[in-house]
Structure formats: structure tokens, C-alpha cells
Amino acid sequence: MRIGLFATCLGDTLYPDAVKSTAVLLARLGHEVVFPPGQTCCGQMHVNTGYQREPVPLVRNYAEQFGDASIEAVVMPSGSCAGSVRHQHEIIAERYGDAALRSGVATVKAKTYELSELLVDVLDVTDVGAYFPHRVTYHPTCHSLRMLRVGDKPLKLLRAVDAIDLVELPEADACCGFGGTFALKNADTSSAMLKDKLAHVTGTGADVCTAGDSSCLMHIGGGLSRIKAGTRTLHLAQILASTRTAPHVLTEAAR
Amino acid sequence: MSSTFLGMPAAPPRSPYGSGNLRGDEKFPKAAHHELRNDQLRRNLRKATHTIRGKRLNVTAELPDWEALRDAGSAIKTDTMNRLPELLEQLERKVTEAGGTVHWARDADEANAIVTRLVAATGSEEVIKVKSMATQEIGLNEHLESQGVRAYETDLAELIVQLADDKPSHILVPAIHRNRDEIREIFLKEIPGVDPELNAVPAELAAAARAYLREKFMTTKVAISGANFGIAETGTLSVVESEGNGRMCLTLPETLITVMGIEKVLPRYEDLEVFFQLLPRSSTGERMNPYTSLWTGVTPGDGPQEFHLVLLDNGRTAALADSVGREALNCIRCSACLNVCPVYERAGGHAYGSTYPGPIGAVLTPQLAGMHAAKDDPNSSLPYASSLCGACFDACPVKIDIPSLLVELRHQNTEQSGRTVEQAAMKAAAAVMARPGLYTTAQKAAGLGRVVAGRDKKITRLPAPFDGWSESRDLAAPPKQTFRDWFASDEGRATLGAAAREGAESRAESATPATDDSEEQR
Numbered sequence: 203m204r205i206g207l208f209a210t211c212l213g214d215t216l217y218p219d220a221v222k223s224t225a226v227l228l229a230r231l232g233h234e235v236v237f238p239p240g241q242t243c244c245g246q247m248h249v250n251t252g253y254q255r256e257p258v259p260l261v262r263n264y265a266e267q268f269g270d271a272s273i274e275a276v277v278m279p280s281g282s283c284a285g286s287v288r289h290q291h292e293i294i295a296e297r298y299g300d301a302a303l304r305s306g307v308a309t310v311k312a313k314t315y316e317l318s319e320l321l322v323d324v325l326d327v328t329d330v331g332a333y334f335p336h337r338v339t340y341h342p343t344c345h346s347l348r349m350l351r352v353g354d355k356p357l358k359l360l361r362a363v364d365a366i367d368l369v370e371l372p373e374a375d376a377c378c379g380f381g382g383t384f385a386l387k388n389a390d391t392s393s394a395m396l397k398d399k400l401a402h403v404t405g406t407g408a409d410v411c412t413a414g415d416s417s418c419l420m421h422i423g424g425g426l427s428r429i430k431a432g433t434r435t436l437h438l439a440q441i442l443a444s445t446r447t448a449p450h451v452l453t454e455a456a457r
Numbered sequence: 458m459s460s461t462f463l464g465m466p467a468a469p470p471r472s473p474y475g476s477g478n479l480r481g482d483e484k485f486p487k488a489a490h491h492e493l494r495n496d497q498l499r500r501n502l503r504k505a506t507h508t509i510r511g512k513r514l515n516v517t518a519e520l521p522d523w524e525a526l527r528d529a530g531s532a533i534k535t536d537t538m539n540r541l542p543e544l545l546e547q548l549e550r551k552v553t554e555a556g557g558t559v560h561w562a563r564d565a566d567e568a569n570a571i572v573t574r575l576v577a578a579t580g581s582e583e584v585i586k587v588k589s590m591a592t593q594e595i596g597l598n599e600h601l602e603s604q605g606v607r608a609y610e611t612d613l614a615e616l617i618v619q620l621a622d623d624k625p626s627h628i629l630v631p632a633i634h635r636n637r638d639e640i641r642e643i644f645l646k647e648i649p650g651v652d653p654e655l656n657a658v659p660a661e662l663a664a665a666a667r668a669y670l671r672e673k674f675m676t677t678k679v680a681i682s683g684a685n686f687g688i689a690e691t692g693t694l695s696v697v698e699s700e701g702n703g704r705m706c707l708t709l710p711e712t713l714i715t716v717m718g719i720e721k722v723l724p725r726y727e728d729l730e731v732f733f734q735l736l737p738r739s740s741t742g743e744r745m746n747p748y749t750s751l752w753t754g755v756t757p758g759d760g761p762q763e764f765h766l767v768l769l770d771n772g773r774t775a776a777l778a779d780s781v782g783r784e785a786l787n788c789i790r791c792s793a794c795l796n797v798c799p800v801y802e803r804a805g806g807h808a809y810g811s812t813y814p815g816p817i818g819a820v821l822t823p824q825l826a827g828m829h830a831a832k833d834d835p836n837s838s839l840p841y842a843s844s845l846c847g848a849c850f851d852a853c854p855v856k857i858d859i860p861s862l863l864v865e866l867r868h869q870n871t872e873q874s875g876r877t878v879e880q881a882a883m884k885a886a887a888a889v890m891a892r893p894g895l896y897t898t899a900q901k902a903a904g905l906g907r908v909v910a911g912r913d914k915k916i917t918r919l920p921a922p923f924d925g926w927s928e929s930r931d932l933a934a935p936p937k938q939t940f941r942d943w944f945a946s947d948e949g950r951a952t953l954g955a956a957a958r959e960g961a962e963s964r965a966e967s968a969t970p971a972t973d974d975s976e977e978q979r
């Protein structure tokens with residue numbers, strides 16, 4: 203399959219390893235990965251902070267970059283960016299766009315997937331041949347869970363990983379407190395939510411806390427680093443990309 | 458001096474916003490900051506919300522048609538809002554036919570004045586009250602007090618709040634922020650003649666309140682209630698409750714005055730079938746609420762012989778005019794969204810500064826009372842009091858898409874705010890991101906963040922407006938290479954090529970069964 207990769211601005215700039223792993227994983231599964239270099243950002247931060255006129259060019263750019271019919275599916279290692287494309291781009295196009303934008307948005311929306319959705323629903327794989335001999339706990343991010351409804355797809359993928367020690371995260375479906383600019387505008391409440399999430403994560407004794415969103419992992423990882431918990435964060439793609447031939451080497455976690 | 462200029466028709470008058478207890482003194486982040494320090498409140502909230510959450514999940518999961526019920530509830534409410542004027546007139550007609558009197562109140566002041574006049578006409582200086590959010594919204598108790606009428610709350614939790622001269626912090630459990638020791642203290646201080654040996658055990662506390670309230674029920678001639686539902690078809694009003702104190706108020710006094718928000722009307726009697734299932738399961742996590750009272754006007758010789766219905770607008774028409782925001786009027790005040798909300802669980806109800814706290818409060822309050830963004834109105838901070846986690850949407854029995862409404866209100870807020878620093882930053886960010894050339898330059902600049910990182914590649918302090926982040930979180934130093942640079946590099950190509958070959962080999966292996974023969978051929 204010819205798959206367009208949307209790196210997301212955060213992934214491209216700050217967390218490239220998660221995007222690399224996504225590309226590597228898809229290549230290993232026998233797919234052609236295309237990266238339209240004109241891509242930038244989905245505009246989610248703008249919309250979620252209340253700005254709908256400003257991101258119109260971003261919505262248009264996304265539709266143009268991935269509109270090509272030769273791209274059969276678009277994937278991104280982020281539940282919230284996929285959620286933005288699928289749930290918000292139409293609203294923006296409807297309100298501030300033109301007819302061309304509305305139809306462009308509808309076309310790309312229909313082929314846009316978050317990583318676990320692409321793997322399980324479109325490519326029909328749960329065992330991706332990964333090897334990861336570490337204790338892992340999975341945090342289902344809110345937008346994956348409640349906006350995209352990915353359900354247990356990420357867990358199915360993780361369960362099939364060779365040598366993994368997957369431990370359940372208590373109160374897993376509770377928000378970690380990130381929420382984009384919420385973490386800045388309501389820093390105290392956000393930190394209080396994070397504190398409880400960190401207690402649950404460290405309670406599992408996991409080496410790694412994983413999720414499908416680099417943004418939430420930035421938040422949880424930033425908290426784990428501050429309390430020197432000895433647990434690190436890794437994107438789901440990085441676990442799935444790790445194999446016996448090319449295993450992921452864990453970095454030293456702050457203790 | 459536009460009165461002399463007749464060429465242009467004036468804009469139709471906007472429905473006025475509501476008044477009353479729909480605005481706090483400070484913005485949410487600040488209010489939450491204070492509340493977060495209250496450990497007792499945090500513990501109580503956590504315990505109470507988690508208990509109700511569990512109960513609700515059990516009783517909603519057991520119904521095979523729960524999702525269909527939610528759809529029905531949503532459809533009935535949406536239909537109601539679409540033809541609210543005609544339904545309200547029908548309700549007025551039916552209540553009048555049944556011997557009641559209907560009054561229309563545009564805002565809190567009008568409603569308070571009407572109720573005060575009606576009470577004065579009875580000659581009573583005391584009223585008993587059923588728990589009612591509408592009267593809390595308009596500040597009725599305070600107004601009556603100022604007019605020399607004493608109002609007694611009869612719902613146990615409301616009574617605790619009233620005796621402590623406190624404010625409710627939860628729609629359904631107004632005293633959720635108090636524990637039994639505190640309640641004992643309040644009773645000892647405030648209930649005349651209470652046994653000084655009173656223990657902080659629920660049964661003893663309830664008995665003390667019961668003795669106090671029974672006397673009020675027997676002696677007070679006027680009651681004031683809210684309403685959960687008002688049926689246009691029949692003129693029937695309904696209150697659902699747990700304690701039976703509401704039933705006492707609704708049946709014992711001579712005069713009953715009901716204050717109902719206009720959005721509480723339902724078209725048909727049979728619609729109750731849907732809501733009597735949705736409401737208790739969503740609110741208290743019970744299959745049925747213990748007391749359901751229904752009354753239609755006046756029944757000679759039975760119950761109150763005088764019945765008044767005060768229909769309260771107080772900003773509801775303004776909310777109805779907003780095609781997106783009007784969905785918030787579908788709310789049946791079950792409080793499920795509060796109980797699942799991670800923000801409410803931490804900050805508590807008082808931080809919202811309104812009669813309506815939690816996720817629904819964050820959308821309803823600004824709609825009813827406005828959020829005058831340019832004037833630094835506390836209400837303008839409410840739509841941001843959410844991480845948009847979506848738990849409220851999943852819990853809502855009438856499927857109100859609260860996260861989308863919050864995003865919509867944030868948009869309305871930025872549109873009203875005019876030029877702000879934040880808007881300039883957002884504009885600049887969008888301008889950069891819309892042009893790949895500028896974007897890659899900006900990425901390189903972001904990479905310079907490495908210089909502020911410590912040896913351990915961590916950034917532990919950030920400048921405003923990001924300082925809130927670094928209070929409790931580190932930030933990893935930006936990587937040396939962006940993804941796009943890696944993808945275009947020799948290393949990137951080589952890595953992807955190797956991965957493709959590894960995959961192809963392992964697929965070939967699993968396709969050909971590994972027999973001794975094939976081993977030899979290698």
C-alpha cells in the first residue's frame with residue numbers, strides 16, 4: 203500500500219523518533235511510505251484554543267499535501283491530530299472555507315488514520331513481528347479513546363509483541379491533564395491531574411509508559427523526569443518498530 | 458444620534474443575558490488555585506465522585522437499550538428546543554385549565570419579585586423549599602430574606618449548606634465538600650435544641666435534621682419548589698428526589714410556588730418514560746429514584762389548594778438563539794458529567810463561580826449570563842476549564858457534545874476579545890506553519906532550545922507563558938535532527954531500506970515451511 207505519513211509538527215520537530223519508528227514499521231510490513239515535504243501542522247492547537255480563522259491555511263495545506271489519489275491512506279502517530287483532521291477540519295472548512303476546501307477536506311478525512319487504526323483496521327495486522335523484552339504499561343490518550351474510539355486496538359498490538367511484560371495501568375482512561383494549552387492556562391489543575399497519573403504509572407513498576415500521542419507522552423514524561431521516577435515514556439510506534447534484529451535500546455531513565 | 462437616520466433597519470434586539478448567581482468573582486485558574494490547596498475538599502470529592510461513577514457504570518451497563526434511551530432523550534430534547542415557544546404556551550394553557558396560575562419572568566429580578574409578591578399575599582413569613590437549582594440561580598433565598606421572609610431548605614444537603622451559610626458545590630450533592638465531622642459541627646451550632654451528645658454518624662445526623670425539618674413541614678403554609686420536568690400536553694409538573702422531603706413540601710402546604718426554567722418543558726406525558734430511566738441511573742446511579750412526584754394544577758381537597766408556576770427565562774432565550782450552543786439547554790441536570798470530570802474532581806464546584814459547575818456549567822454559564830471577553834469577565838475563562846478529555850460526552854444521558862461546545866465557546870470568546878497577545882501569537886504561528894519554507898526555518902530555531910537544556914538534555918525552567926509547565930514538568934531538549942531531515946538523509950533511506958528487506962525476508966520465511974531441504978539450499 204502507498205501510505206502518506208503525516209509527521210505532525212510536534213513529531214517532526216521535537217519527537218522525530220516516534221515518526222521514524224512509524225516509517226520503519228510500515229516499511230518492514232512491506233508498504234511504501236511517502237512523506238510530502240510541504241506538510242506542516244494540522245491546526246489542532248489553534249482550534250482547541252478558540253482560533254478558527256487562523257488555521258484555515260493549515261487545513262488547506264493538509265488537504266493539498268495528501269489529496270493525491272495515489273496516496274491510499276494517511277497515517278500519523280497521534281490520536282489527537284487524527285481526531286483534529288477527522289472532527290475539526292470539516293467545521294473549519296464549513297465556516298471559513300470555500301467549496302474546494304470543503305470537498306478536499308472530505309476526501310482526505312476519509313483516508314486519515316491514527317497508527318493503531320491503520321494497522322488493525324486497514325492493514326489487518328495485530329502481530330507486527332516486534333520484540334520488546336521490557337515491562338510496559340499503556341496509557342490510552344483521551345482523543346484516541348473517546349474521539350477516535352480506537353478501543354483496545356493498541357493493546358491488541360502490544361499483546362502480540364514478543365517478550366513484552368504488559369501491565370495494566372489503574373484508572374487508565376483518566377486524562378493525564380495535558381489538554382494542549384490547558385496545561386498552560388490551567389497549570390495547577392493540569393499538574394494535579396498529572397500527579398495522580400504519575401502515581402498510577404509508577405505503581406505498575408513499568409520500565410516504560412507508552413501511548414499513541416507524543417503530546418501526552420511529553421506531559422507524562424516531563425512529570426516522570428521531574429520526580430525521577432525511573433520510568434520513561436516511549437511512543438507505541440517505537441515499541442512496535444523494535445525487533446530482535448534491531449532492538450530498541452532503553453535510555454537511562456532519571457532516578 | 459441614529460434616531461434621525463431612518464435608512465437602515467436596526468438589528469433585532471438581542472435577548473438579554475441572565476442575572477443572578479451565574480458569575481464568580483475571579484477567573485477559573487485563580488479560583489481553582491485556591492481550591493486545590495484544600496486537601497479535605499480534594500479527598501471528599503475524589504471519594505464521592507469515584508463512588509457515584511462506579512454505581513452509574515453498573516446501572517447503565519445493565520440496560521440493553523441504554524444507548525437507544527440516550528438517543529431518544531437527545532431527540533426529545535432537541536425537538537423541544539426547536540419548538541419551545543409553542544410548547545410553553547401549551548403548558549401555560551394546560552396549567553391554567555387545571556386551576557394553576559402561570560407567571561412569566563424574564564430574569565432573576567422579575568422572578569424574585571413575583572415569588573415575593575405571591576408569598577406576601579399568603580401572609581406567611583416563612584417558606585419551605587425543595588432543592589431547586591433555578592431558585593439558587595436567581596438567588597431567591599437571599600432576596601426573600603431581604604424582604605423579611607425566611608426560607609428553609611429541606612433537602613438534607615441543601616440544609617447543611619444553608620445552615621453553614623455556604624454555597625452548594627455540586628448539582629446533586631450540594632454538600633459534597635463537607636464530611637460528617639464538619640456536618641456535626643454545623644448542626645451543633647445552628648440547629649436550635651439539638652442534642653449536644655450528637656455523634657458524627659450518618660443515622661444520628663439524619664435524625665437530627667429530620668426532627669428539625671418535621672416541625673417546619675407541619676407549620677409552614679407556603680412551599681417553593683423547582684421542577685425536573687413540565688409536560689406541555691397535560692400541564693403536569695414533576696420533581697424527582699431521594700429523601701421524601703420534597704414530597705412533604707409538595708403536598709403539605711396550602712400554597713405551592715414552582716420556579717421552572719423554560720427549557721425544562723417536555724412535549725408529551727409519555728416522554729417521561731425515557732427521562733425517568735435516564736435521570737436516576739445517570740445521577741445517583743440508582744435504577745429508580747425513591748420519590749417521584751407528579752402534580753397537575755390543583756386537586757380540590759388534596760394537596761396545595763393554590764398553585765403558581767413561574768416560568769424563568771434568565772438568559773435561556775439568548776442561549777437558544779445560538780444554533781451551536783443551544784445544545785446545552787438539553788441538560789437534565791443529572792450531574793453525571795461532573796462526576797466523571799477530572800477537572801471538577803480536582804478544582805471542585807466553587808471554582809466555577811456559578812450555580813452550574815462542572816463541564817455543563819462551563820458551557821451553560823457563559824451562555825446564560827454571557828462572557829464579556831473584552832471586559833475580563835470571569836465567565837470568559839470557563840470554556841477553557843477543560844482538557845477536552847471527552848469523559849463528559851460519554852457520560853451524558855442526553856448526549857450533549859460538551860467538548861465540541863467548549864471549543865465553540867472558546868471560538869466565540871476569541872472572536873469577542875478583539876486583538877490580544879495570544880491572538881497575535883496564534884496568527885504568527887499559523888502564518889509560519891502555512892509556509893513550509895518558514896516552517897523549516899522555525900524548526901531550526903526550535904532546535905536551538907538545546908542550548909538552554911542542561912547536561913542531562915532537559916529543560917527544567919521555561920519563561921512565561923510557559924512557566925506553568927515547568928512548575929511540575931521537565932521538557933526534553935529538542936533533537937539535533939528533525940524527522941524531515943532524517944527522512945531525506947542517507948541514514949534515513951538506508952534504515953527504511955533495511956527495514957523493508959528484513960520484513961520481506963521474514964515474510965518469505967513464514968511463507969515457505971522450513972523443511973530440511975530448504976535449509977540445505979541455503
Ligand code: SF4
Nearest residue numbers: 788789791792794853
Ligand atoms: S450535561 Fe448531560 S451529564 Fe451533565 S448534568 Fe446535564 S444531562 Fe447530566
